Amino acid sequence: LLGPTYGTGSILENTTLEVLDFNLLPSSLNLEDKYGIYSNLLFKYFLAEGIVCGHNLFVASAKEDPADILKELPAPLSDDALKNQVDEKETAIKSKQESQESMKIAWRYQNLPRIEVNIPAASARFGHYYDVSKVVSPELLQSTKWHRFFLPEEMSLHPEIKTCNMTCGYTRLLQSIQRIIYQEGFDGSYPQKKQKNILRIGIQSLGSVLWGDDICCAHNPEDIYSLTKFLYVLRGLLRMSLSACIITMPAHLIQNKAIMERVTNLSDTVVGLESFIGSERETNPLYKDYQGLIHVHKIPQLNSLICDVSGTKDLAFRLKRKLFTIEVRETVFFHYLEPERWSKSYHLVL
Amino acid sequence: MWGETISISPAPGPFPADTAECEGRSLLKTFVAASAHRGESVHVFGFEIPEEEFRAGFDPDVTVRLLYQDGFTDPLRWTGEAGGFGAEEFTALGVAGRLARGPAGPTTVVLDSLSWLLLRQPLPAVCQTLGQIPRAATSLRVTRILALLHEDLHPPGLVETLRSLARAVVGVGPAPEGMGSGGDAPHLASMLQRKGTGKVLKKVGEGKWRCPDWGVDPAANLTFNLRLSDTERRARDGMSLPFHFTVSGHAPFSQPAHFSQATPLLGPPAQCPQPLPSRPCPPFFFLPVPTAVSGPTPLPLAPPTSSSSIQSPLSL
Numbered sequence: 001l002l003g004p005t006y007g008t009g010s011i012l013e014n015t016t017l018e019v020l021d022f023n024l025l026p027s028s029l030n031l032e033d034k035y036g037i038y039s040n041l042l043f044k045y046f047l048a049e050g051i052v053c054g055h056n057l058f059v060a061s062a063k064e065d066p067a068d069i070l071k072e073l074p075a076p077l078s079d080d081a082l083k084n085q086v087d088e089k090e091t092a093i094k095s096k097q098e099s100q101e102s103m104k105i106a107w108r109y110q111n112l113p114r115i116e117v118n119i120p121a122a123s124a125r126f127g128h129y130y131d132v133s134k135v136v137s138p139e140l141l142q143s144t145k146w147h148r149f150f151l152p153e154e155m156s157l158h159p160e161i162k163t164c165n166m167t168c169g170y171t172r173l174l175q176s177i178q179r180i181i182y183q184e185g186f187d188g189s190y191p192q193k194k195q196k197n198i199l200r201i202g203i204q205s206l207g208s209v210l211w212g213d214d215i216c217c218a219h220n221p222e223d224i225y226s227l228t229k230f231l232y233v234l235r236g237l238l239r240m241s242l243s244a245c246i247i248t249m250p251a252h253l254i255q256n257k258a259i260m261e262r263v264t265n266l267s268d269t270v271v272g273l274e275s276f277i278g279s280e281r282e283t284n285p286l287y288k289d290y291q292g293l294i295h296v297h298k299i300p301q302l303n304s305l306i307c308d309v310s311g312t313k314d315l316a317f318r319l320k321r322k323l324f325t326i327e328v329r330e331t332v333f334f335h336y337l338e339p340e341r342w343s344k345s346y347h348l349v350l
Numbered sequence: 351m352w353g354e355t356i357s358i359s360p361a362p363g364p365f366p367a368d369t370a371e372c373e374g375r376s377l378l379k380t381f382v383a384a385s386a387h388r389g390e391s392v393h394v395f396g397f398e399i400p401e402e403e404f405r406a407g408f409d410p411d412v413t414v415r416l417l418y419q420d421g422f423t424d425p426l427r428w429t430g431e432a433g434g435f436g437a438e439e440f441t442a443l444g445v446a447g448r449l450a451r452g453p454a455g456p457t458t459v460v461l462d463s464l465s466w467l468l469l470r471q472p473l474p475a476v477c478q479t480l481g482q483i484p485r486a487a488t489s490l491r492v493t494r495i496l497a498l499l500h501e502d503l504h505p506p507g508l509v510e511t512l513r514s515l516a517r518a519v520v521g522v523g524p525a526p527e528g529m530g531s532g533g534d535a536p537h538l539a540s541m542l543q544r545k546g547t548g549k550v551l552k553k554v555g556e557g558k559w560r561c562p563d564w565g566v567d568p569a570a571n572l573t574f575n576l577r578l579s580d581t582e583r584r585a586r587d588g589m590s591l592p593f594h595f596t597v598s599g600h601a602p603f604s605q606p607a608h609f610s611q612a613t614p615l616l617g618p619p620a621q622c623p624q625p626l627p628s629r630p631c632p633p634f635f636f637l638p639v640p641t642a643v644s645g646p647t648p649l650p651l652a653p654p655t656s657s658s659s660i661q662s663p664l665s666l
Contacts, residue, residue, distance in 0.1 A: 036514070037544075037550070062478075062481075063481070152478070152481060152482050152485060155478075155482075156482075156485075156486075208511075208514075208515075209473055209474045209477045209478075209511055209515070210474075210477055210478060210481060210515070211474075212474045212475075212478065213474065214472065214473060214474055216507065216511045217473045217474075217505075217507045217508040217510075217511040218505075218507065218508075219505075219507065250514060252510075253507070253510055253511050253514060255507045277550045
């Protein structure tokens with residue numbers, strides 16, 4: 001990899017909690033679920049983490065005004081609130097335990113807690129927790145330095161261009177990102193002037209028709225390479241600067257699957273979200289506590305030649321009250337008479 | 351098959367989408383009436399039916415709030431009459447200019463239909479325009495954009511894209527057998543709505559509305575005739591074909607095997623177990639293949655040398 005390395009992708013393991021660290025990666029692609037609800041949530045988590053860490057933000061959208069997106073970011077959870085959250089969860093689990101039938105074969109394990117919920121101490125914690133039911137406070141927002149790109153606004157600045165096709169939209173976005181990187185010194189210019197900071201870029205719904213691209217509605221799009229060219233140039237910009245980027249993309253609408261292959265190739269991390277809304281899994285008792293599945297299509301291999309050796313491929317997410325949790329599916333062989341259970345929470349650190 | 355109405359972009363609102371089997375304009379008109387009853391002014395951009403037909407059936411208190419932009423009479427702007435609205439005027443500024451002519455306040459924009467626009471402008475441009483309309487119309491507040499979509503006319507990718515952009519999609523279709531009773535045909539409308547909180551609601555409702563009594567007949571209103579009248583049918587049945595032997599005896603072209611050999615241009619049929627139908631086929635020219643006759647292959651129009659009374663095509 002060329003360019004500065006700014007943090008290794010480390011996976012911390014302890015007995016109960018495994019933290020998937022996606023932090024500080026050049027580009028992260030989030031494939032939208034069908035109604036865009038949960039991908040939008042992960043998008044907001046990424047930006048909220050930037051606010052809490054004191055990073056600079058760049059928000060680009062063709063659909064929603066970036067100011068409105070920032071107003072709806074989830075509020076960070078303080079330590080006390082987090083402890084309360086954990087206690088609530090433990091009591092819920094204990095009451096559930098008592099109502100379960102006794103185990104027939106593995107009776108020795110009857111009294112062990114089903115799920116251990118341990119939040120490590122703040123010093124050992126990597127990342128932050130957020131309360132989805134609350135929005136970030138305006139004071140915290142004001143203290144954040146952020147930049148915006150809103151395509152309809154850019155188009156209205158140039159009224160002679162009646163409609164913006166994809167080339168026009170993507171080019172303008174790239175120019176805007178490049179200008180911010182240069183002006184704010186994320187690429188190493190003005191080295192003595194400023195303290196080094198990181199730019200978190202969020203691009204919403206790239207490839208949708210609102211960006212002027214027709215790959216979502218036509219099997220033979222007008223310019224099949226415009227999106228991949230954009231990603232290629234964006235990757236170059238990210239590699240030469242201290243920045244990380246999250247992009248959401250409506251992959252389920254893209255007609256030509258070859259495009260998705262190329263896009264996956266050009267990204268460092270690709271995560272797909274499959275929500276159960278409207279599908280037959282919504283009523284499936286196996287998934288009754290969960291709202292969807294997470295498919296990790298690609299994880300970054302920084303300075304490494306080995307392929308993906310992660311053991312867990314079966315991930316589901318749940319949005320319950322305040323927390324968005326990802327859990328791994330684990331078949332417990334002792335309880336072969338019981339349905340498969342879910343255990344081992346993962347916390348996604350963005 | 352279900353039609354769908356699609357609601358697009360920031361201004362929330364349902365859109366009816368229909369198919370040839372079940373029309374959605376009646377449902378669109380109920381939404382229009384509901385908006386008018388709420389005190390909003392309704393700007394209708396109509397392209398498919400004349401203004402009088404659209405206004406028909408509304409109460410006077412709805413009609414007074416309806417402002418019709420006529421895109422039906424002169425869509426290509428050939429006569430250049432004032433008040434008309436052409437396809438090329440469908441831009442954010444063009445639409446906002448028309449909206450500004452109406453009263454200020456909450457406004458509903460109705461497109462009848464979105465399919466008409468999508469057949470003349472590319473989808474990205476239409477979607478961008480729809481997204482910009484609320485921002486461009488600064489003098490009033492666009493509360494919702496209603497658009498009628500004929501699902502049959504568009505590829506599924508386009509329909510899915512519109513569904514993903516819309517806040518609410520209402521699909522209309524014929525109700526299953528056994529549902530409802532009475533004179534009017536029952537229809538089912540299913541609505542999928544995405545709320546701002548991130549919830550997705552699905553509702554299915556039954557309604558009855560009188561659809562116009564036209565069936566879908568692709569052979570109607572053509573400049574050429576695809577059907578035969580009774581006299582024409584009888585004349586065709588009575589016609590005898592060339593090479594159709596009228597006497598019994600050796601009739602090579604009435605045998606199935608010869609028939610298959612006789613039509614090399616059309617390709618041999620896979621199986622021909624049944625005997626040929628007695629009714630003559632339309633006159634195609636066969637290339638006859640000699641079986642009992644030796645010598646060069648006779649040309650189709652050459653008179654036969656045998657004595658059986660084969661009717662020459664020239665005698666038709």
